[in-house]
Amino acid sequence: MSQHPDINTNIDAVIDAIIGDSSPTNEQAPLDTNSVIGNDTIDTAATSDDSKHIRIVNTFMKRRTHMNKNAELALTAPEFAHYLVNNSFGDGNLEGINDLRALFAHLPNGSEAPLTLEIGFGLGDSFIEMAAAEPSRNFVGIEVHEPGIGKCAYMAGTQNLSNVKIINGDAIQLLKQLPENHIDRIQLYFPDPWQKKRHHKRRFVSPERMAIVTRSLKQGGWFHTATDWEHYAFWMVEVLDGFAGLTNQAGAGKFTDRPDFRPMTKFERRGLASGHGVWDLIYLKD
Numbered sequence: 424m425s426q427h428p429d430i431n432t433n434i435d436a437v438i439d440a441i442i443g444d445s446s447p448t449n450e451q452a453p454l455d456t457n458s459v460i461g462n463d464t465i466d467t468a469a470t471s472d473d474s475k476h477i478r479i480v481n482t483f484m485k486r487r488t489h490m491n492k493n494a495e496l497a498l499t500a501p502e503f504a505h506y507l508v509n510n511s512f513g514d515g516n517l518e519g520i521n522d523l524r525a526l527f528a529h530l531p532n533g534s535e536a537p538l539t540l541e542i543g544f545g546l547g548d549s550f551i552e553m554a555a556a557e558p559s560r561n562f563v564g565i566e567v568h569e570p571g572i573g574k575c576a577y578m579a580g581t582q583n584l585s586n587v588k589i590i591n592g593d594a595i596q597l598l599k600q601l602p603e604n605h606i607d608r609i610q611l612y613f614p615d616p617w618q619k620k621r622h623h624k625r626r627f628v629s630p631e632r633m634a635i636v637t638r639s640l641k642q643g644g645w646f647h648t649a650t651d652w653e654h655y656a657f658w659m660v661e662v663l664d665g666f667a668g669l670t671n672q673a674g675a676g677k678f679t680d681r682p683d684f685r686p687m688t689k690f691e692r693r694g695l696a697s698g699h700g701v702w703d704l705i706y707l708k709d
């Protein structure tokens with residue numbers, strides 16, 4: 424995906440062009456979780472004429488990449504439409520999506536089955552593999568990258584899965600619209616590492632964003648994340664261990680091995696091929 428370490432430099436250049444940030448690079452900066460702000464946070468910076476320049480800080484960069492024929496088919500053909508929750512609302516519009524369980528009310532599992540939300544599934548391979556492996560659990564995936572959304576819907580359709588729904592949009596915005604204690608598992612695999620210090624505020628794992636994630640988790644539910652970027656791994660464990668209401672299943676300060684139920688993701692394979700390590704973390708909501 425676009426923020427893979429190999430190509431992050433290009434993304435950084437694009438971001439700099441958009442937000443006009445010319446501060447120096449510091450890829451191995453010490454952790455500074457106080458500087459992290461949420462997706463909805465408006466970052467204001469004084470300009471030379473003393474007016475305020477307003478920036479919304481997102482965890483993603485939307486990008487145009489090639490859409491293959493199957494993905495395009497799944498985004499347009501009626502037989503795939505039932506997988507695409509906000510297909511008819513247009514590009515990333517989450518209006519009216521305030522109950523994920525209700526999406527399964529008329530499907531075989533019903534609305535009370537255990538519910539997993541995967542944030543940023545990329546092309547969806549591992550998300551679909553997990554959904555196929557656990558047919559009695561409902562799976563909702565959210566992503567902003569349309570070729571990935573199309574590919575994921577195509578795979579769900581060709582396997583005729585009845586426990587999958589796909590949403591186009593920003594997970595933070597979605598989570599804020601959902602009820603409290605709504606989801607059994609939230610998974611965030613290989614989130615964009617945002618390597619440079621000036622981009623750390625875009626990292627998904629931050630105290631502000633974790634407050635939004637935890638609110639919608641059920642008591643006893645879990646948050647599972649993994650990264651191949653070492654600095655982000657230690658950042659994550661510091662943020663999450665310090666978050667009241669979550670308990671690290673491996674013990675404070677410790678990572679867990681990749682559990683059998685988590686298939687290797689596309690992004691993870693690329694990281695491993697580049698010589699990166701992999702760090703998993705699972706937290707229970709108290």
Ligand SMILES: C[S@@+](CC[C@H](N)C(=O)[O-])C[C@H]1O[C@@H](n2cnc3c(N)ncnc32)[C@H](O)[C@@H]1O
Nearest residue numbers: 424482483543544545566593594613688689690
């Ligand atoms: C580095 S890729 C990893 C993809 C996949 N999980 C994997 O491991 O192969 C991160 C993905 O998260 C998505 N993403 C980032 N922030 C998001 C957000 N707030 N809501 C939905 N998707 C998001 C990006 O579009 C990108 O596709």
